[in-house]
Amino acid sequence: MAFTGETAPGVRPAPQATDGFRLNHSMLRVKDPERALGFYSHIFGMRLLRKLDFPELGFSLYFLAQLGPDEQLQVPDEASARTEWTFRQRGILELTHNWGSEDRDDFAYHNGNDEPQGFGHICFSVPDLDAAVAWMDVNGVEFVKRPEQGKMKDVAFVRDPDGYWIELVEAARLGQLGLG
């Protein structure tokens, strides 16, 4: 039988008007795109799908995603077709660079976990959490919480270069999460 969702106060059935809606991306502002792109491409294996420049508005947008071997074959080579393809996907990360921010010595973006709180984190699913933690260590990535620290075992958090929190999870270890 088809799964239509758990129930909880507030939850309503999905209306027909929402057919085909999908969560495409999350956007984070980054101070220095070279630093952020180096981090997300090397540490997390994300590919730059599209870079869009808006000279009149003074900003650039970078759209990133991980691509498996099969997915690499699906991405259109031609730029405008690739932009469209990007906006049809799930799990895209958009980084916004307001030109000049990288030159402001006293400037940093707010990560949402320090006060005032709001946005929490992005999360990457990894096939092997121990291997991913070792990979972070090899690259000197700063941990907010290692898997063995705190009350939520098997969940790790690292910081990206702007200070945003990134969760690391291995799906196979989390089946019992929240079951007490």
Added chain:
Amino acid sequence: MAFTGETAPGVRPAPQATDGFRLNHSMLRVKDPERALGFYSHIFGMRLLRKLDFPELGFSLYFLAQLGPDEQLQVPDEASARTEWTFRQRGILELTHNWGSEDRDDFAYHNGNDEPQGFGHICFSVPDLDAAVAWMDVNGVEFVKRPEQGKMKDVAFVRDPDGYWIELVEAARLGQLGLG
């Protein structure tokens, strides 16, 4: 030929150590889960995949995604298998409820777009932007920017009940974006 990404300063090739990494979810804190779940399930057609309660820590987590008809058949019915399945996907929205926040009259989360800036928005891809805008209006959803306003045409922003910004895009209209 397989697409391996655009180039830009900072971008490096995806290392083998990152094989299988995927962007699983973004987490937003919400003041009132009933209000937030009503909004995301009804206005955006998201299904509650899992609700995880942590009584000792005083919070609950809600994992949401849109599910097409085929995807509804793939979701495991059994709870722990469904948790694992959730952590293998892309495009999940996690809402965190710190118990009691809904009763604090003077409390609101920070949306990342007011100062201090950081997190920007989440974005839903929709099959028909005009229809999606009409659906927002029928439901009294507040717009930050309608498609015809501002310099970026064909892109709309609405507010969720906590004040977070949500972008709406129709992929087929955006091929020329950033091409000047």
